[in-house]
Amino acid sequence: xILLSTNAQNIFWLxxxxxxxxxxxxxxxxxxxxxxxxxxxxxCLPAFDASSLNELILDNEQPASxxxxxxxxxxxxxxxxxxxxxxxxxxxxxxLQQAEQNAGFICDVCEECNDVLEAEDDELxxxxxxxxxxxxxxxxxxxLNQDKSVTLTQLNHxxxxxxxxxxxxxxxxxxxxxxxxxxxxxxxxxDHIDSLFELDRL
Amino acid sequence: MLKETIDTNSSNENYADRxxxxxxxxxxxxxxxxxxxxxxxxxxxxxxxxxxxxxxxLLKQMNSVFFNEMTDDHVLSPETAEKIEDxxxxxxxxxxxxxxxxxxxxxxxxxxTFAVYGEKSxxxxxxxxxxxxxVIAKQQWSKVAAGCTQRIQALNLFLADIYNQQNILKxxxxxxxxxxxxxxxxxxMMNHRLNxxxxxxxxxxxxxxxxxxxFFVLEDNLRTPSGVSxxxxxxxxSQKLMPELCNQHVANIELYPxxxxxxxxxxxxxxxxxIVVLTPGRYNSAYYEHSFxxxxxxxxxxxxxxxxxxxxxxxxKTIRGRQQVDVIYRRLDDGFLDPLSFRPDSTLGVxxxxxxxxxxxxxxxxxxxxxxxxxxSIYPYVDQMIAYYLNEKPILSNVPTYQCRxxxxxxxxxxxxxxxxxKEAQGSGGYGMLIGPKATEQEIDLFxxxxxxxxxxxxxxxxxxLSVAPTLTSQGIAERHIDLRPFILSSPERxxxxxxxxxxxxxxxxxxxxxxxxxGGIKDTWVIDEYSI
Numbered sequence: 001x002i003l004l005s006t007n008a009q010n011i012f013w014l015x016x017x018x019x020x021x022x023x024x025x026x027x028x029x030x031x032x033x034x035x036x037x038x039x040x041x042x043x044c045l046p047a048f049d050a051s052s053l054n055e056l057i058l059d060n061e062q063p064a065s066x067x068x069x070x071x072x073x074x075x076x077x078x079x080x081x082x083x084x085x086x087x088x089x090x091x092x093x094x095x096l097q098q099a100e101q102n103a104g105f106i107c108d109v110c111e112e113c114n115d116v117l118e119a120e121d122d123e124l125x126x127x128x129x130x131x132x133x134x135x136x137x138x139x140x141x142x143x144l145n146q147d148k149s150v151t152l153t154q155l156n157h158x159x160x161x162x163x164x165x166x167x168x169x170x171x172x173x174x175x176x177x178x179x180x181x182x183x184x185x186x187x188x189x190x191d192h193i194d195s196l197f198e199l200d201r202l
Numbered sequence: 203m204l205k206e207t208i209d210t211n212s213s214n215e216n217y218a219d220r221x222x223x224x225x226x227x228x229x230x231x232x233x234x235x236x237x238x239x240x241x242x243x244x245x246x247x248x249x250x251x252x253x254x255x256x257x258x259x260l261l262k263q264m265n266s267v268f269f270n271e272m273t274d275d276h277v278l279s280p281e282t283a284e285k286i287e288d289x290x291x292x293x294x295x296x297x298x299x300x301x302x303x304x305x306x307x308x309x310x311x312x313x314x315t316f317a318v319y320g321e322k323s324x325x326x327x328x329x330x331x332x333x334x335x336x337v338i339a340k341q342q343w344s345k346v347a348a349g350c351t352q353r354i355q356a357l358n359l360f361l362a363d364i365y366n367q368q369n370i371l372k373x374x375x376x377x378x379x380x381x382x383x384x385x386x387x388x389x390x391m392m393n394h395r396l397n398x399x400x401x402x403x404x405x406x407x408x409x410x411x412x413x414x415x416x417f418f419v420l421e422d423n424l425r426t427p428s429g430v431s432x433x434x435x436x437x438x439x440s441q442k443l444m445p446e447l448c449n450q451h452v453a454n455i456e457l458y459p460x461x462x463x464x465x466x467x468x469x470x471x472x473x474x475x476x477i478v479v480l481t482p483g484r485y486n487s488a489y490y491e492h493s494f495x496x497x498x499x500x501x502x503x504x505x506x507x508x509x510x511x512x513x514x515x516x517x518x519k520t521i522r523g524r525q526q527v528d529v530i531y532r533r534l535d536d537g538f539l540d541p542l543s544f545r546p547d548s549t550l551g552v553x554x555x556x557x558x559x560x561x562x563x564x565x566x567x568x569x570x571x572x573x574x575x576x577x578x579s580i581y582p583y584v585d586q587m588i589a590y591y592l593n594e595k596p597i598l599s600n601v602p603t604y605q606c607r608x609x610x611x612x613x614x615x616x617x618x619x620x621x622x623x624x625k626e627a628q629g630s631g632g633y634g635m636l637i638g639p640k641a642t643e644q645e646i647d648l649f650x651x652x653x654x655x656x657x658x659x660x661x662x663x664x665x666x667x668l669s670v671a672p673t674l675t676s677q678g679i680a681e682r683h684i685d686l687r688p689f690i691l692s693s694p695e696r697x698x699x700x701x702x703x704x705x706x707x708x709x710x711x712x713x714x715x716x717x718x719x720x721x722g723g724i725k726d727t728w729v730i731d732e733y734s735i
Contacts, residue, residue: 002476002502005519078484081493082503086312093313124521166522196521 001122007083008128009197014076014117015132018110021069023140025107028066029054042143066106070099073113084120091116124165130158135193138186148181167196266681269415269669271336278339279732289447290334290679298333298674305331305439314435316487316718329432330723333443336671336684336705340453343701343729346417346688349598350407351697352588354690357424357575359591362399365391365571370590376583380607384580385628386425386573388536390543394560396569398694403469403567404462404531405690406430406703409598411669418601418666420685422584424568424576426533429718430689431491433704434458434498436726453701453729459498461691461698466499466529468693469565475528477501478518480509482534482550492533501531511554514561529565530555536570578661579605579627601666607658615662616653619646622662623714624653637714639665668714671725673707683708685716686727702727 029050030036036050045064047053060067077084077092084092092113099109117129134155141148159174173192177185269275272283290298309315309328316327338346363370364381371378381387406427408420437455440448466477481492483505496503508518509527517524532539538548543556558564574580582603585596604611604622615622619638626634636649653660670681688703705725706716716722 001500002518002525003521004502004504004508005521006505006508008521075484081313081484081489082479082481082496086494086497090312094311128521198519 001083003083003122003124003128005197007080007125010076010079011117011125011129012132012135012193012197014073014080015129016136017069017073017076018114018117019133019136020140021066021073021106021110022114023136024057024066024069025110028057038144042140066103070106070110073110077113083122083125084117088116088120127158127162127165131155131162131193134158135190138181139190142181142183142186152178152181169196266670267413268667268681268683269411269413270681271338271411271669271671271684275339275342275415277341277732278337278730282337282339282730282732285447286334286337289444295674295678298679299676301333301443302331302674304443305333308439308442309435312435314431314490316490327718329718330709330721331436331439332673332682332707332723332725333440334672334674334679335440335448335726335728336686336707337728337730338686338702340701340729340731342417343453345597346409346686347699347701349417349419349596350405350409350688350690350699352592352594352597353407353419353422353584354402354405354692354697356584356587356591357405357422358399358401358692360587361401361569361572361575362396363591364574365401366393366395370587373590375586375590376580380579381574384574384577386536386571386577388571390556390560391569391571397469397471397565400469400692400694401569402572402575403465403692405568405692406687407690409686409688410601410666413667413669415669417598419581419584419598420601421578422576422581423687424572425535426568427687427689428488428491428533429687429704429706429724430458431494432724433689433700433702433727434494436704436724440726440728448726448728451730453731455700455702458689458700459495461700462495462531463499463501465691465693465696465698466531466565466567468695469567470528471562472528475565476518476525477529477531478504478509478527480504480506480530480532480534482538486533488533495531506550506552509552509555511552511558514554514558514563516552516555516558516564527564529567531567536573539566539570577627578603578625579607579658581661601663604662606653606660606662611662612653612657615660616650619650619653621665623665624649624660624662627659627661633719637665640712640714665714671705671707673709673723673725675709675711680711682711683714683716684725701729 027035027039030039030053031050033049036047036053039045040047040053043064045053045056047056056062057065059065062068074096077089077096081089095109095112095116099106118126120126120129134151137151138148138155140146141151155174156178159170163171169192173189177189272278272286293301306328309331314328316329360370364387368378370376371381402424404427406423406429408423410418410420412418433455437448463477467475477499478501479492479496479499481489481503483489486492493503502508502518504518510517510519516527516530518527534550537545538550540551540553540555541548542553544551555564555566556570559566559570582600582605585600588594588596604615606612606615606624615624619636620641622636622638624636624638636645638646641649668683668685671684672679673682675682684705684707686703686705688699691698705727706718707723707725708714708716709721709723718724
């Protein structure tokens with residue numbers, strides 16, 4: 001089956017959004033101002049303490065809120081309807097409806113969405129989903145000065161597998177990031193991934 | 203109408219359990235002594251025996267003035283109706299309703315929904331499914347299939363003619379101005395020859411039956427006919443709910459997606475062509491069907507973002523680079539296909555697509571410009587097309603039609619509005635029509651004004667006593683009007699029709715409107731080889 005650039009982009013970003021929501025779920029509600037400020041500064045959010053950050057995350061109008069991230073994930077899922085299996089879509093659709101009816105379910109729903117997508121048969125689709133998950137993790141770890149070693153190993157393995165599937169331009173750019181895993185190289189690598197999705201020339 | 207709340211095939215054991223409902227009802231309604239309770243049980247047993255006997259004529263009890271598809275077709279073996287009756291009788295009405303609800307829950311779970319434009323956004327509807335199938339004898343189906351094949355052949359030849367030599371117009375069989383000034387007529391298609399003269403690769407013909415059981419064509423759909431996914435999902439539902447019945451003697455339709463893929467491929471001159479389904483996207487009311495067909499055929503579902511044209515060739519953007527596209531099964535209207543050729547504000551189409559198409563580098567199914575042939579104002583001429591292009595008599599008749607653009611017809615229509623069905627020539631979805639016998643005086647007066655203001659926009663037909671089929675309703679099994687939409691696939695090599703099609707049912711008593719956008723439901727359609735039963 002042909003994998004469209006838009007499909008790859010949608011599943012990649014779905015991986016990113018679900019991972020982002022899951023991390024937020026693990027931190028919310030922020031209990032200390034210090035943790036809250038670290039997070040707010042890292043992600044350039046207009047919050048100055050735990051209370052204001054928690055409020056922002058619950059404000060449906062805020063781009064950094066649970067609701068908005070969930071909407072983005074939902075849009076990705078619907079745009080992938082033609083490529084994921086009917087059964088997977090049905091399960092995801094049910095999960096989405098549960099979360100829409102009760103926002104409190106968003107965290108559980110995201111975890112279950114991950115499980116559904118990880119069980120998809122199409123390996124290339126799965127690889128791009130994983131790439132999204134790992135890139136989101138890496139981004140967060142960079143911003144919050146967390147340990148990146150495990151993510152680097154996982155990404156390395158992922159890039160290998162993608163290379164075997166014909167994504168031959170990735171390893172070279174990846175090597176730069178692997179050698180020096182800083183923000184500049186991360187953004188450079190991220191831009192390269194974006195360019196894969198815009199590719200319309202051989 | 204018999205209402206069943208008691209299992210009619212109860213064994214002698216567990217009688218008390220079986221009759222828990224009637225006893226409970228008796229207790230609630232009356233304060234009785236033990237003697238009276240025994241009497242009530244006896245009464246309930248007698249009622250059950252009566253119910254068992256009555257259930258054998260469950261469907262015939264409807265005693266309809268309309269043609270009952272299940273019981274009035276003498277070609278259909280009575281055993282067919284009996285088998286279905288027996289199956290129904292094994293379930294109480296409550297259980298049957300539960301089964302219909304199971305179908306609804308399944309449709310919701312699978313996301314088999316559609317949106318109605320104009321309704322509050324975000325509201326997706328499921329289409330009501332009725333588990334009682336519509337049954338057609340194979341012999342009858344053969345006639346329908348032959349009639350549809352003939353009709354589509356003639357319509358494709360008509361399209362080839364009006365976009366090239368225009369012989370039928372020159373000979374005056376159809377007024378040239380009616381065709382050439384039609385808003386669906388695409389001058390860009392003139393003098394462009396298509397492979398095998400196939401303009402409409404995927405067609406849907408709406409068929410009804412009158413009180414004598416005669417089949418009539420109500421309407422042709424040659425642009426982007428929809429509903430085939432519901433035909434397939436209905437069958438899956440029947441197989442789930444009544445496998446013992448459904449898997450015997452019913453003609454197979456599961457091959458439709460593969461057939462569609464093969465027919466689309468045959469329309470291309472390329473070996474192993476790359477096929478895509480072009481959708482407007484997830485906000486389109488039929489997005490579910492677009493994704494269903496793409497997935498079932500194993501081809502990509504694309505939007506305009508995924509395609510581009512270079513040197514008059516169409517390419518799809520894949521993660522491995524561009525890939526040339528050979529066939530586009532498009533589910534967009536003509537006007538949105540290409541902003542360089544049609545609506546410049548369209549973001550749903552692909553710039554340069556028509557140039558690639560006219561250069562012969564891509565097949566578009568269905569071709570631009572087919573809409574002129576499925577217009578209700580051209581419909582009255584189809585019989586003549588069959589005679590002219592095929593030298594044959596029509597196998598399926600048209601419903602008699604008055605073209606309001608003709609003065610004499612308009613006079614008749616205005617004088618008899620209360621007895622006619624009046625439709626917009628370019629309408630669809632059951633909107634913009636008047637059903638005279640059911641309309642109020644005010645509605646009729648309003649419609650008169652519309653007619654007089656723009657007569658050429660309307661056609662009128664007498665109301666047919668449409669056939670009915672037994673349908674599960676909240677009052678039990680009752681008759682409801684139905685129609686049938688077979689789907690016809692055409693390529694230069696062949697014309698194929700899967701047996702049956704989509705049966706649409708008007709869910710309201712007495713209603714003739716079967717369109718899903720107006721509350722219509724669906725039934726599975728069983729073509730049964732009566733000689734194999």
